[in-house]
Amino acid sequence: MGFLEGKKALITGIASDRSIAWGAAQVMAREGCELAFTYQGDKIKDRVIGFAKQVGNSLCMPMDVTSDEQIDAVFRTLNKEWDDLDVILHSIGFAPRDQMSGNYLETINREGSHIAHDISSYSFPALAKAGRSMLKANSSLVTLSYLGAARAIPNYNVMGPAKASLEANVRFMAADLGKHGIRVNGISAGPIKTLAAVGIGGFRGMMSQFEKVAPLRRAVTTEEVGNVVAFLSSDLASGITGEIVYVDAGYNILGFGIN
Numbered sequence: 494m495g496f497l498e499g500k501k502a503l504i505t506g507i508a509s510d511r512s513i514a515w516g517a518a519q520v521m522a523r524e525g526c527e528l529a530f531t532y533q534g535d536k537i538k539d540r541v542i543g544f545a546k547q548v549g550n551s552l553c554m555p556m557d558v559t560s561d562e563q564i565d566a567v568f569r570t571l572n573k574e575w576d577d578l579d580v581i582l583h584s585i586g587f588a589p590r591d592q593m594s595g596n597y598l599e600t601i602n603r604e605g606s607h608i609a610h611d612i613s614s615y616s617f618p619a620l621a622k623a624g625r626s627m628l629k630a631n632s633s634l635v636t637l638s639y640l641g642a643a644r645a646i647p648n649y650n651v652m653g654p655a656k657a658s659l660e661a662n663v664r665f666m667a668a669d670l671g672k673h674g675i676r677v678n679g680i681s682a683g684p685i686k687t688l689a690a691v692g693i694g695g696f697r698g699m700m701s702q703f704e705k706v707a708p709l710r711r712a713v714t715t716e717e718v719g720n721v722v723a724f725l726s727s728d729l730a731s732g733i734t735g736e737i738v739y740v741d742a743g744y745n746i747l748g749f750g751i752n
């Protein structure tokens with residue numbers, strides 16, 4: 494019997510078969526979790542429905558997190574199917590392409606900053622607010638972050654402050670929801686070649702440097718990140734809340750990388 498048997502999860506942020514959320518969905522399905530998916534827009538609707546079929550024909554709903562109406566509609570639809578909800582996986586991040594390469598101060602602007610924070614950070618508590626009435630004791634909320642929240646990383650630019658804000662949201666949400674037995678955690682993943690990642694300037698070079706110096710001397714896979722999403726979503730992690738767990742082959746412990 495899988496360690497997520499009997500649990501029901503809402504999975505956001507699948508854009509392709511390389512998406513971290515798809516890695517997580519496959520592990521969670523393997524461990525017995527029932528899944529529902531959201532997709533950002535009509536362009537990826539059919540693709541996500543195809544993925545859903547592979548893991549048991551799960552419910553698929555449109556949701557662009559810039560729209561409160563679409564967020565509310567997801568939970569209205571979900572509530573018709575399920576009485577309650579055990580897991581929300583938030584695997585969504587975005588900044589306009591022009592924000593993701595070049596010098597920090599030359600690149601950052603008000604509009605880019607607003608969009609990055611809205612989509613990459615505020616959307617996490619927004620999902621928790623809208624889904625709150627379906628969450629119960631032992632429910633778990635999980636989001637995806639990156640080292641740029643804690644360290645200055647070339648080209649990551651405004652996504653750094655946005656991820657720092659997301660990680661602060663993890664702590665504030667955990668402090669708020671803990672009294673109801675609801676846990677909130679984040680995973681800081683090492684670089685993985687996904688659609689979101691290739692939009693970051695110099696990603697290829699960063700990746701090869703990472704593989705040379707990370708303590709494990711390799712990148713991580715979406716399955717490895719998915720395993721930790723599944724663990725944090727499960728009762729095995731019942732004592733963990735408000736944490737950022739690094740799944741990065743150890744990279745974040747380094748003060749100075751030498752190969």
Ligand code: 0WD
Nearest residue numbers: 508512513557558585586637638639684685687688689690
């Ligand atoms: O190296 C990496 N790939 C890392 C990613 C390292 C550490 C963290 N992460 C984070 C990302 O910042 C993001 O929060 O993991 C999360 C998932 O990203 P991913 O799996 O790497 O990337 P991808 O497969 O592109 O999925 C992210 C998706 C979007 O993809 P695109 O490429 O189409 O922008 O987030 C979704 C969208 O499907 N998304 C939205 N969903 C709803 N409403 C929105 C939106 N407004 N904007 C983006």
